[in-house]
Amino acid sequence: MSTQSTIYLDYASTTPVDPRVATKMMEFLTPEGEFGNPASRSHRFGWKADEAVEEARSHVANLVNCDPREIVWTSGATEADNLAIKGVARFYKSKGNHIITSKIEHKAVLDPCRQLEREGFEVTYLDPDEGGIISPEAVESAMKDTTILVSIMHINNELGTVNDLVKIGNICRKNDAFFHVDAAQSTGKTKIDLENIPVDLMSFSAHKTYGPKGIGALYVRRKPRVRLEALIHGGGHERGMRSGTLATHQIVGMGEAFRLAQEEMKNDHSKVSAFHEKFLEKVKEIDHVYINGDINNKVPNILNVSFNFVEGESLIMGLKDIAVSSGSACTSASLEPSYVLRALGRKDELAHSSIRFSFGRFTSDEDVNNTLDILGNVVDRLRELSPLWEMHLDGIDLDTVEWSTH
Amino acid sequence: MAYSRKVVEKFENTLNNPEAFKVGKFDPKETNVGTGMVGAPACGDVMKLQIKCEAKGNTHVIKDVKFKTYGCGSAIASSSELVEMLIGKTLEEAKAIKNIEIVNALELPPIKIHCSVLAEDSIKQAIEDYEAKQ
Numbered sequence: 001m002s003t004q005s006t007i008y009l010d011y012a013s014t015t016p017v018d019p020r021v022a023t024k025m026m027e028f029l030t031p032e033g034e035f036g037n038p039a040s041r042s043h044r045f046g047w048k049a050d051e052a053v054e055e056a057r058s059h060v061a062n063l064v065n066c067d068p069r070e071i072v073w074t075s076g077a078t079e080a081d082n083l084a085i086k087g088v089a090r091f092y093k094s095k096g097n098h099i100i101t102s103k104i105e106h107k108a109v110l111d112p113c114r115q116l117e118r119e120g121f122e123v124t125y126l127d128p129d130e131g132g133i134i135s136p137e138a139v140e141s142a143m144k145d146t147t148i149l150v151s152i153m154h155i156n157n158e159l160g161t162v163n164d165l166v167k168i169g170n171i172c173r174k175n176d177a178f179f180h181v182d183a184a185q186s187t188g189k190t191k192i193d194l195e196n197i198p199v200d201l202m203s204f205s206a207h208k209t210y211g212p213k214g215i216g217a218l219y220v221r222r223k224p225r226v227r228l229e230a231l232i233h234g235g236g237h238e239r240g241m242r243s244g245t246l247a248t249h250q251i252v253g254m255g256e257a258f259r260l261a262q263e264e265m266k267n268d269h270s271k272v273s274a275f276h277e278k279f280l281e282k283v284k285e286i287d288h289v290y291i292n293g294d295i296n297n298k299v300p301n302i303l304n305v306s307f308n309f310v311e312g313e314s315l316i317m318g319l320k321d322i323a324v325s326s327g328s329a330c331t332s333a334s335l336e337p338s339y340v341l342r343a344l345g346r347k348d349e350l351a352h353s354s355i356r357f358s359f360g361r362f363t364s365d366e367d368v369n370n371t372l373d374i375l376g377n378v379v380d381r382l383r384e385l386s387p388l389w390e391m392h393l394d395g396i397d398l399d400t401v402e403w404s405t406h
Numbered sequence: 407m408a409y410s411r412k413v414v415e416k417f418e419n420t421l422n423n424p425e426a427f428k429v430g431k432f433d434p435k436e437t438n439v440g441t442g443m444v445g446a447p448a449c450g451d452v453m454k455l456q457i458k459c460e461a462k463g464n465t466h467v468i469k470d471v472k473f474k475t476y477g478c479g480s481a482i483a484s485s486s487e488l489v490e491m492l493i494g495k496t497l498e499e500a501k502a503i504k505n506i507e508i509v510n511a512l513e514l515p516p517i518k519i520h521c522s523v524l525a526e527d528s529i530k531q532a533i534e535d536y537e538a539k540q
Binding site for chain 2: 309310311313314317318320337347348349352378381382384385386387388389390398403404
């Protein structure tokens with residue numbers, strides 16, 4: 001299948017590497033480049049690589065306003081989430097065994113929590129409100145004397161909704177629990193000021209922000225100090241928190257991507273905001289369309305829409321030259337619809353009908369216009385094929401039908 | 407997950423040319439029409455299949471078929487594939503159709519086999535409805 005004509009509207013899944021980032025990365029691979037091991041202390045190959053790693057660390061720290069010494073390189077946000085959650089829980093287990101998280105976290109948070117449950121920890125999974133927001137009050141009322149860690153995401157990857165880190169963080173401080181935030185979707189999309197928000201640990205990914213895959217970082221606060229039990233041992237790199245030879249080219253790529261994110265944030269934001277507005281306006285012209293996630297409390301680069309009476313995966317197939325992602329079951333290995341949309345209390349059929357459009361730095365006006373031209377037409381044709389649409393037009397309330405579930 | 411070319415073709419042809427691929431409906435009250443509807447919106451697929459038959463000798467023959475399907479691409483392709491198999495068949499022949507024939511025709515992956523099962527159920531139910539009317 002040719003990818004030439006395909007429009008990419010799946011930036012929340014991954015972004016292309018910015019060509020400026022790729023150019024920089026290539027300087028750290030070949031014999032002519034700085035290929036040295038940053039841990040080599042005895043020659044200039046090592047020193048040069050180490051310099052590049054530390055410069056990249058500063059770029060990451062600058063974007064989120066923290067001390068570079070608070071940044072630990074990992075293989076991605078998934079590892080950062082694992083290190084934060086398992087690392088804190090295991091280190092502080094003598095203090096308590098209770099963890100609070102939410103039902104709409106990424107699997108990289110939920111699965112480590114499940115693992116900790118198997119190890120004897122107790123985990124509370126909070127429901128979001130119907131707009132996909134975790135209320136600070138819900139966090140507060142879930143607090144126990146034994147709570148040692150709260151893990152709540154900043155921006156939800158399916159909905160784009162934004163949680164209130166300051167309020168939640170203050171509750172954690174008051175209750176003497178550490179606060180971890182998965183911020184994989186945040187960098188370059190919205191300002192993060194770790195100096196001034198009560199967050200103890202924060203996970204970052206390079207590849208959602210025009211950097212390479214396979215690299216991420218965990219912010220670990222120094223004051224008040226947060227300690228972790230390492231997951232990977234073998235050399236004591238990254239102050240013992242994450243051993244393994246540092247991948248200089250990946251790290252340089254993440255640093256450059258985050259430096260550019262700082263520079264481009266305003267441009268990127270105004271660009272995707274215009275697309276979001278246009279999309280919203282056009283999509284609302286289609287009947288029985290629901291926007292998922294609180295429209296007044298979300299980032300503009302993600303738009304999650306349910307087209308009632310049309311199944312999401314068939315819509316994706318109908319939009320064959322447009323790369324989007326579906327909250328519907330059938331695209332994944334399971335047959336369950338999106339657990340995020342279900343957690344909002346959406347009916348299963350609306351969860352099955354949802355599509356996530358996400359825009360980014362390299363999206364063009366033409367991409368958006370072409371998508372909107374096709375979208376309404378494909379929805380109409382699929383509804384023509386849909387017995388549910390026919391029943392709806394006949395005035396049948398689908399909730400009163402006895403379905404033969406299978 | 408990558409679909410087989412056959413699923414993609416069948417889906418696209420049905421979507422682009424619904425009449426030729428028998429998308430539509432008969433009046434379910436007509437005595438020579440049998441209707442089957444299987445699946446549930448909450449599960450992500452619903453198939454509605456209608457057969458129009460006439461008596462021939464001591465059996466009945468399917469003269470025409472209409473269907474509508476809500477579901478993923480392979481659910482729609484499975485319905486469409488089944489519909490093509492039905493026209494001209496006697497009810498006995500139609501009852502004997504097994505989901506594996508759809509699986510083979512469309513090269514469905516294991517996770518999509520339930521689509522073919524649903525299609526098989528839809529023709530069984532339509533025939534039951536038709537026979538109950540005779």
